[in-house]
Amino acid sequence: MIPRLTTLDRKRWRLVGLLSPITLFLGVFFLAPLSIMLVYAFLEPGLYGGVEWNYYHHNFGRILGWADGEFEEFDLVYLQIFARSFRLALTTVLGALLICFPAAFWVSRLDDRWKTLCLFLITLPFFASLVVRLFAWVIILKPSGFINQTLISMGLIERPFDMLYTEGAVILGMIYIFIPFMFLPLYASLEKLDRSLIEASSDLGASRLKTFLRVTLPLSLPGIIGGSIIVFIPSLGNFIVPDLLGGAKVLMIGNLVEQQFLQARNWPFGSALAMMIMVAVLIFLLIYVSVVTRSETMSEGREF
Amino acid sequence: MNESSLVVIADATKRFAAPEGGVITALDAISFNVNDKEFVTLLGPSGCGKTTLLRAISGFEDLDSGTIVIDNQLMTHVPPHRRPVNTVFQNYALFPHLSVGDNIGYGLDVTGCAKPERNQRVDEVLELVGLVGFERRRPKQLSGGQQQRVALARAIINRPKLLLLDEPLSALDRKLRQAMQLELKNIQHELGIAFVFVTHDQEEALTMSDRIVVLDRGGIQQIGTPTTIYDSPVSIFVAQFVGEGNLFSGTFTRDGDVGTLRTDSGINIVIHDLLPGINNGDKAAVLIRPEDFELLDSPNETKSGAAVLEVRIAQTVFVGTDFQIVGSTTTGETLKATIRDPSRTLASRLGEGDVVRFTYRPHAPRLLPMSENANDPSPDDA
Numbered sequence: 001m002i003p004r005l006t007t008l009d010r011k012r013w014r015l016v017g018l019l020s021p022i023t024l025f026l027g028v029f030f031l032a033p034l035s036i037m038l039v040y041a042f043l044e045p046g047l048y049g050g051v052e053w054n055y056y057h058h059n060f061g062r063i064l065g066w067a068d069g070e071f072e073e074f075d076l077v078y079l080q081i082f083a084r085s086f087r088l089a090l091t092t093v094l095g096a097l098l099i100c101f102p103a104a105f106w107v108s109r110l111d112d113r114w115k116t117l118c119l120f121l122i123t124l125p126f127f128a129s130l131v132v133r134l135f136a137w138v139i140i141l142k143p144s145g146f147i148n149q150t151l152i153s154m155g156l157i158e159r160p161f162d163m164l165y166t167e168g169a170v171i172l173g174m175i176y177i178f179i180p181f182m183f184l185p186l187y188a189s190l191e192k193l194d195r196s197l198i199e200a201s202s203d204l205g206a207s208r209l210k211t212f213l214r215v216t217l218p219l220s221l222p223g224i225i226g227g228s229i230i231v232f233i234p235s236l237g238n239f240i241v242p243d244l245l246g247g248a249k250v251l252m253i254g255n256l257v258e259q260q261f262l263q264a265r266n267w268p269f270g271s272a273l274a275m276m277i278m279v280a281v282l283i284f285l286l287i288y289v290s291v292v293t294r295s296e297t298m299s300e301g302r303e304f
Numbered sequence: 305m306n307e308s309s310l311v312v313i314a315d316a317t318k319r320f321a322a323p324e325g326g327v328i329t330a331l332d333a334i335s336f337n338v339n340d341k342e343f344v345t346l347l348g349p350s351g352c353g354k355t356t357l358l359r360a361i362s363g364f365e366d367l368d369s370g371t372i373v374i375d376n377q378l379m380t381h382v383p384p385h386r387r388p389v390n391t392v393f394q395n396y397a398l399f400p401h402l403s404v405g406d407n408i409g410y411g412l413d414v415t416g417c418a419k420p421e422r423n424q425r426v427d428e429v430l431e432l433v434g435l436v437g438f439e440r441r442r443p444k445q446l447s448g449g450q451q452q453r454v455a456l457a458r459a460i461i462n463r464p465k466l467l468l469l470d471e472p473l474s475a476l477d478r479k480l481r482q483a484m485q486l487e488l489k490n491i492q493h494e495l496g497i498a499f500v501f502v503t504h505d506q507e508e509a510l511t512m513s514d515r516i517v518v519l520d521r522g523g524i525q526q527i528g529t530p531t532t533i534y535d536s537p538v539s540i541f542v543a544q545f546v547g548e549g550n551l552f553s554g555t556f557t558r559d560g561d562v563g564t565l566r567t568d569s570g571i572n573i574v575i576h577d578l579l580p581g582i583n584n585g586d587k588a589a590v591l592i593r594p595e596d597f598e599l600l601d602s603p604n605e606t607k608s609g610a611a612v613l614e615v616r617i618a619q620t621v622f623v624g625t626d627f628q629i630v631g632s633t634t635t636g637e638t639l640k641a642t643i644r645d646p647s648r649t650l651a652s653r654l655g656e657g658d659v660v661r662f663t664y665r666p667h668a669p670r671l672l673p674m675s676e677n678a679n680d681p682s683p684d685d686a
Contacts, residue, residue, distance in 0.1 A: 204411035
């Protein structure tokens, strides 16, 4: 006898059917490794890689600058790398924002046909491998590279600038790779912006600057916040760009994690570093959520 | 140039490139004045240039040639935010991120008005438009009519010399629209500022305006008071666009002080008000408004100086105060007549297919020149 399914049952099964692939996938390939890392972060590193199954909080102590009590001295080196990573990530966000906002504003005012073309052009870099594109920057920036050669041949400088393996090169590279991620959310919110609001502001006596500050900027805030988040998070943990363009001099947390896992084979310390990045990102996200919900309640207004 | 004119528009011309190539003339040498405290309506079908003209006055559209002078100041190089005009936009364009109070106060906030004065003026305007108590709401929480009032309040708080209104009532339902028409008129009187009002609704134009500018294809068709426009349209276009009308085309013959238009179907209509440009043998048209018709009761009754039209009735509709009769003459023209019948028995007396006899007030027929763009003289219900 076949049991009869009620509508509720059928709805439930449909939900299970729709959600189980992603739940399984993320459960196996995201949550499980994450849990392993969370556990490892509190374990003692083995002498030749691997872990000793003892509770060990010195991984975090080491990051925060306290020595583990045996042979390390008090050292802020990891906090400094954290601080540098934050600084570089925030600079990247700011740079990408300044570059993308005018462009997104301009594109949002184009004809539909040109809009499509511009959006296609923005995503064009994705067609080439990230590593290849970053090596192109190496070729451009290196002492015998394109920029230095050009300047020398024009007689403007005598000796090549050191551009490669500087913080500037890392910021440049990160802005370059994250431009599409900043552009698209900005474009989405600016595209929705009703042009007649800008005219209304101007009509009421506001100069262009005042209109921008009082109408355009507040109404594109969701796009600004969204783009900043999407750029900030991968910037903070990025290791490819500092690896290729920063060399050994401009180390970021991402490189540190990579080194601990792949070179030092200190999985517990690498896990602790990764957890710290996640905590930092979560704090950032919490701020984001609170700001967004506040602006949302603002835009929906309140009854008095 | 009239000294007392607040706005003087001279030869305003604007052309756009058409998307499919070629050029669209949105404004074709438009000239007219707006006087102090006057309510002027720009009336015309969509695409006639009325919105372009409004945007040229507010500064959002540059003219190709011609000038706009507001308050004795040439506006050609004055940007929108420095012009002494404010606009009520068609979709209201209220700032969604600001409260009603901040929307209304916006014009004062951006010009650096002191807080106490600003708040006082916001309160005054809120009271004027009847929105006291709504100042902390968001525009989204208001009904269409309330949003319309906010848009109006926001536009008048800077005390402009001239208020521009771009079809502000088109999104409201009929009842609300009629109420707002009267209220707008009252507010205009109270503020003592000039209004330039854009609409495609001839009823709205007739109700509210001191003067109407009828526009078509970028050009002015006629300027005049509502009664002039309605009673003495100068062209077939104006006659059709403003009010309902029956148009008969035919050949004109003049006989001393009166003329006769013999319609193509053979009816002779006597014309008392002659037009200087129309001579013997010219093709011309004649307009008779529906309310100028009278029903003849007995089969032999006639009226001196007016023709009798035999009409086969297609439809009789009671529209509140009057009966609207649609029929066709025995010679083939469609005819609309509005007959007042206090006894309310008209509909039961006249059945579909009946033939009745109509005549009209002898002075009602209005002679109109055949214009080149009036190749279709059938009445248009626009």
